[in-house]
Amino acid sequence: MKIWNNEKAAAIEAVIAASKLCENVRQRLNAGDHKEKEDRSPVTIADYGSQAVILSHLAKAFPNDPAVAEEDAAELTGATDLRQRIITEVQTIDPDATEHSVITAIDRGNYGGIEGRFWTLDPIDGTKGFLRQDQYAVALALIENGEVVLSVLGCPALPHNLDLPHGGAGCLLVSQLHHGTEIYDMQGHMLSGAVVDDNFNPALSTICESVESGHSKHDWAAAIAEKLGVKTQSIRMDSQCKYAAVARGDASIYLRLPTRPGYQEKIWDHAAGMLAVVEAGGRVTDMNGAPLDFAKGQTLSANSGVVASNLHVHDAVLQAIAETKNEYLPR
Numbered sequence: 001m002k003i004w005n006n007e008k009a010a011a012i013e014a015v016i017a018a019s020k021l022c023e024n025v026r027q028r029l030n031a032g033d034h035k036e037k038e039d040r041s042p043v044t045i046a047d048y049g050s051q052a053v054i055l056s057h058l059a060k061a062f063p064n065d066p067a068v069a070e071e072d073a074a075e076l077t078g079a080t081d082l083r084q085r086i087i088t089e090v091q092t093i094d095p096d097a098t099e100h101s102v103i104t105a106i107d108r109g110n111y112g113g114i115e116g117r118f119w120t121l122d123p124i125d126g127t128k129g130f131l132r133q134d135q136y137a138v139a140l141a142l143i144e145n146g147e148v149v150l151s152v153l154g155c156p157a158l159p160h161n162l163d164l165p166h167g168g169a170g171c172l173l174v175s176q177l178h179h180g181t182e183i184y185d186m187q188g189h190m191l192s193g194a195v196v197d198d199n200f201n202p203a204l205s206t207i208c209e210s211v212e213s214g215h216s217k218h219d220w221a222a223a224i225a226e227k228l229g230v231k232t233q234s235i236r237m238d239s240q241c242k243y244a245a246v247a248r249g250d251a252s253i254y255l256r257l258p259t260r261p262g263y264q265e266k267i268w269d270h271a272a273g274m275l276a277v278v279e280a281g282g283r284v285t286d287m288n289g290a291p292l293d294f295a296k297g298q299t300l301s302a303n304s305g306v307v308a309s310n311l312h313v314h315d316a317v318l319q320a321i322a323e324t325k326n327e328y329l330p331r
């Protein structure tokens with residue numbers, strides 16, 4: 001069976017370095033550290049800084065590998081102050097960084113992403129959560145011929161135990177296709193394997209969903225919970241940390257239900273999280289039960305919505321979705 005140990009080592013190092021930058025920025029976040037992109041979504045100096053750190057790291061280790069990453073340096077045209085702050089943050093991680101090296105690294109992320117082997121990166125997933133001082137993730141994955149084969153999902157602010165929100169914080173979920181998911185601390189030491197929970201009773205499931213009602217339909221999730229007989233409140237959490245919660249056995253189900261017709265999920269919002277859950281023994285499909293298709297380019301254009309679970313309760317969730325679809329599917 002193929003292994004990607006060189007890629008794994010480089011990806012872990014890169015995500016740890018970028019997570020440091022993100023935490024540095026988060027701990028003294030101020031108003032000038034973010035702006036609105038053309039699509040009106042927020043982006044911060046840490047999103048750009050994280051992308052620069054990771055893509056320059058990968059460029060050194062694997063110069064021929066293209067990358068599909070969320071951020072685009074073109075959005076920084078004219079934003080002189082923001083650019084300078086990004087460079088300053090990257091220099092705290094890599095003192096040799098220059099304006100040219102930072103912009104070049106960010107722009108390495110603009111591959112269209114269909115053929116062969118490429119990386120996909122969300123330098124900060126859950127930017128809205130990051131700005132609220134809630135959860136966020138640094139999500140990096142390697143795709144070969146449409147298949148996610150390796151991933152490092154950095155969750156720098158995720159408590160080790162969700163019941164103790166102020167306990168030790170930060171972990172990485174590291175996965176390789178057919179080789180499982182491992183949990184590392186933010187210093188790069190392996191802590192344990194990750195396994196989904198062993199709950200077979202849909203009614204006893206903990207469900208997690210997005211904080212943002214514009215990203216996942218909350219009233220539909222509530223209707224599904226009721227069908228399943230779930231009595232407890234769902235956990236609302238930003239970013240791919242929801243996949244981490246399922247992979248670690250903190251939750252049995254992650255629901256992401258479309259809020260508007262035609263929205264196509266981005267590959268960088270799901271590649272790392274999906275592999276983390278599948279390699280921890282879980283299952284990930286779209287809301288109709290189809291596997292997520294990473295061979296379509298930058299978006300999951302063949303899919304709609306996402307369901308991740310511990311495997312055992314998956315079919316019950318798909319059935320509850322099918323039974324509530326007529327009432328809740330946006331059209």
Ligand SMILES: Nc1ncnc2c1ncn2[C@@H]1O[C@H](COP(=O)(O)O)[C@@H](OP(=O)(O)O)[C@H]1O
Nearest residue numbers: 124125126127128210212214215238239263269
């Ligand atoms: N209408 C929509 N439906 C689903 N996801 C959306 C969306 N608009 C934006 N998103 C994505 O939702 C991600 C955050 O997920 P969550 O809500 O689970 O924290 C965003 O990632 P970024 O924060 O990286 O931009 C963004 O790509």
Ligand SMILES: [Mg+2]
Nearest residue numbers: 122125126269
């Ligand atoms: Mg994202």
Ligand SMILES: [Mg+2]
Nearest residue numbers: 070122124125
């Ligand atoms: Mg992002």
Ligand SMILES: [Mg+2]
Nearest residue numbers: 041042070127
């Ligand atoms: Mg974004």
